Amino acid sequence: MSTAPGRLPAHGPSLRRQLLQPLFWVWALGMAIAVAGALLLARAAANAAFDRGLQDEASALASKVIWTDRGPLLDLTRQAMELVTWDRADRNAFAMIDVDGYVLAGEGRIPIPVALLGHSVQQPTVFDDVYAGEPVRGAVFTVMSPMLDRRVSIIVVESTRKRADAMRDIQIGIVLPSVALGAITFALLAWGIRRGLQPLRDVASEVAARATQDWRPLPLQQVPAEAVPLIERINTLLDNVQRSMSVQRRFIADAAHQLRTPVAGMRVLLQDLQQELAAVTPADANRPWQPVLAQLLSSSDRMARLIGQLLSLARSETSLAVDAEHHTQDIVPVLREATEPLVLRALKAGRSITLEAPDAPVAARIHPLWFGEVLVNLLDNALRYGGEHISLRVQPADAQLPARVEVEDDGPGVAPEQLGRLFEPFWRGERADVRNDGGTGLGLAIAREIVERMGGTLEAATRPQVPGMRFTIRLAA
Known part of the structure; x- marks a missing residue:
């Protein structure tokens, strides 16, 4: 697997591949040795069988040699001679020669293997040669006269066609089952x-x-015993992450709850201060404090909204974890009630x-309170950043x-490349620091969190696929 320069591979080699690769090479080496051995064994077996046949034929012909006053004769009838030389699939021939190499009978x-004539007295000796343009295998057997110091040699040859065919059949019969079994x-x-x-x-x-x-x-x-330590370590990691998330949620909830009261008190004091300053300042007089108080009230409103969103996030994570609170119902009445304000x-x-x-009920599995929170957050986002017309x-x-x-x-x-960041907590787009829209950057994150905990999905699409911005909630049945 190739990777870009400077980048680490996404994962190591496959465990299955690491197990199979050495086994494959062992299997391939063993198969190669078995096939080579089968080929050699087939060659040796075929040669031994056909050589034994040639030697037996030479010995049989030698037993028909008759010694007379006129010299050695081969006592064979014509039918016997035709039987020895005739073969439909092979080329056979024989001859009887004297010590000088003259042919006394046969082809x-x-x-004539001259070098072997003196070495084939005890038993027939095989040799390779060429006859009538074809490679042949032959056997020579030298017999001695029982009374005279004379000898003749019987030579039998046959072409290697049948031998090669038999050798191929044996090789196929051994190799194919071996390969199939392997x-x-x-x-x-x-x-x-x-x-x-698995x-x-x-x-x-x-x-x-x-x-x-x-x-x-x-x-x-x-899980296999070898993988149990890995799974146990993953379970420990999951437990640690769960504990860490619980601590984080408790901290957010506690911090938001503790901040809620002083922020509300600060807002009341600012409103009282605004009323008292307005009461002591003539209506036509310059009021330099008014923009400052307006900015302070706007900031306190935004802080109160942020604290409320944090509390909503913490509470949703707690209450939506209870699966029994989710049940299937008609979502249209819930939707109408939540969006009316x-x-x-x-x-x-x-x-x-x-x-x-639609007029008919639309059934889906929801938590009524938190499904309303999702709709409020999505519509609030559309009112803050969308156009004049909003469709639900x-x-x-x-x-x-x-559904x-x-x-x-x-x-x-938004820009298409920013779609993936829409649901990140506290992300409010480019230059959010110079906008004064009152947003907290938590509404969409809370909406997705709630939808996913209800078993659904929340997706976003932007131009050019839709006229402006579209959020799609898919709910479980």
Whole structure:
């Protein structure tokens, strides 16, 4: 696997590959040795069988040599001679020669191994030569006269066609089953390794299927003993992360709760100060303190809203963890009730919020209180950053898609590369520090957190796919 310069690989080599690779080379080396041995064994077996046949034929012909006063004769009938030389698949020939190399009987063109004539007295000796343009294998057997000091040699040759065919058949009969058995063995090894690693894939699938906030320990029942320390360490890590998140949530909730009272008191004091200063200052007099107090009141409002959002986030994480509080119901009444105040707010600002919902009930599994919080946050975001027209659409579930709620506006949207950051806590876009829109950067993060804890999804789309900005909630049935 290649990686860009300076970058580490995403992961190490596959465990299955590390197990199979050495086994494959062992299997391949063993198979190569087995095939080579089979080829040599087939060659040796074929040669031994055919050589023994040639030697037996030479010995049989030598037994037909008759010694007479006129010299040695080969006592064979014509039918016997034709039987010796006839072969449909091979070229056979024989001859009887004297010590001077003259052919006394048989084929006159037969090759004569002169160097072997004196060494084939005890038993027939085989040799290789060429006869009639073909390579042949032959046997020579020298016999002595029982009374006279004379000898003759019987030579039998045959071409190597049948020998090569038999050798090929033996090789195929040995090699093919060996290769097939080796392939089956290697396939079984691969299957066994895959089966042994399946529990790890099952653990990975379970982790992938879990919700974001599911910190339960991973099961160990089906995990191989070698992987148990790893899974136990992961479970320890999950427990530590869960404890850390709990401490963080408690800190946020406690801090927000402790800040709520002094911020509310500060806001009351600022309002009282504004009223008293207005009472002692003539209406036509210069009021340099008014912009400062207005800025202080705006800042206290924003601080109070931030504290409220932090408390909402902490409370949602606690209450939505109780699965029993989620139940299937008609979401349209919940939606109407939650968005009514924001519709009035939009009308006062000269904006419009339209609702498109079917007459029939739209069932989905929600937590009524926190689903309303999601809608409020999305509409508030649209009123702060969107255009003049805001649409709220409800679509019931069908065979392919779950129930959906869409909040869409015709505002400027965001840059496509910033979509991934919309749901980050406290992210409010570029140069948020110079804007005075009253936003906290937590509304969308809270909305997604709540939707995911209810088993749904929250996604965003921007120009050019939609007129401005669109948030789509998909709810579980």
